Amino acid sequence: MDFIAGAIGGGLSTAVGYPLDTVKVRIQTENHYRGFWHCVQETYRTEKVRGFYKGVTASALAVSVVSSVSFGTYKNFLGALCKLRYGAADAKPSKLDVSLAGAAAGAARVVLTNPSEVAKVRMQTQRDPCPSSTHQPVSKPKYQGSLHCLKVIIKEEGFGGLYKGCSALLCRDCSASAVYFLSYSVLCDWLTPDGRNKPGFLVVLLSGGFAGVLAWGFGTPMDVIKSRMQVDESDQHKYKGLIHCVRESVRKEGAKVLFKGLGLNCIRAFPVNMVVFVTYEGVLRFSDHYMNKK
Numbered sequence: 001m002d003f004i005a006g007a008i009g010g011g012l013s014t015a016v017g018y019p020l021d022t023v024k025v026r027i028q029t030e031n032h033y034r035g036f037w038h039c040v041q042e043t044y045r046t047e048k049v050r051g052f053y054k055g056v057t058a059s060a061l062a063v064s065v066v067s068s069v070s071f072g073t074y075k076n077f078l079g080a081l082c083k084l085r086y087g088a089a090d091a092k093p094s095k096l097d098v099s100l101a102g103a104a105a106g107a108a109r110v111v112l113t114n115p116s117e118v119a120k121v122r123m124q125t126q127r128d129p130c131p132s133s134t135h136q137p138v139s140k141p142k143y144q145g146s147l148h149c150l151k152v153i154i155k156e157e158g159f160g161g162l163y164k165g166c167s168a169l170l171c172r173d174c175s176a177s178a179v180y181f182l183s184y185s186v187l188c189d190w191l192t193p194d195g196r197n198k199p200g201f202l203v204v205l206l207s208g209g210f211a212g213v214l215a216w217g218f219g220t221p222m223d224v225i226k227s228r229m230q231v232d233e234s235d236q237h238k239y240k241g242l243i244h245c246v247r248e249s250v251r252k253e254g255a256k257v258l259f260k261g262l263g264l265n266c267i268r269a270f271p272v273n274m275v276v277f278v279t280y281e282g283v284l285r286f287s288d289h290y291m292n293k294k
Helices: 002-029 036-047 049-053 056-086 095-125 146-157 159-163 166-191 201-231 242-253 255-259 262-293
Strands: none
Touching (some): 002 049, 002 056, 002 095, 056 166, 095 146, 201 255
């Protein structure tokens, strides 16, 4: 049920946060936007509403699968760790246990996430061709959908192209996931009154929202590097690897480049992770209630 609940929560969260994610990626990878509102206005002016949802199909499916793996891995790893250390899977874990289980969940995500992240970033940064004033046929965009994008990447860059930015994504997800699950656990314990076994849904909403914000606070620098490495196509070769991408980005734009989209990530993270955790907890509690009635 942890896997199922995670999948449902992840899928619903995509619909909430995807438009802001598109704006975030464009700000991180392109220098001609003056800020958030300028990016929103330019995207809407040139591509209308669908410009904010480019690549959403692959992302929604991937996020559902990844969220399922993330929550399932976290709970099972935490149970195994508690059994190893305390003799019982349902023993109360320490903060270190929660952090290690969170990092393991982040690492498990990367194998599944990276290909869809590459396709998402390429789709989000692709511009629709502008109509010609000379009435010449408008050329088709390079990527005509998420699956087509994956096929083109494999054809031009090999299967290795699907794992561009993998090192940055691993750094991002391991650290952010550890912070994510630890902060959620600590906030739930802190906000839940004594005598209650489970946090109320308001506590889940607030804890989930703030956990997402804290996780993205830690994860944004590697998120910037990941996006830049993934948008680097085979004919560009701007970056030779993680360290080279960090050095080149900081050299050209200063250290502040590592925090591009930080505010946007945090704004997006709050409602998205409220949805993730309240759905996750709701599905688990519904299933427990249904099974107990049987």
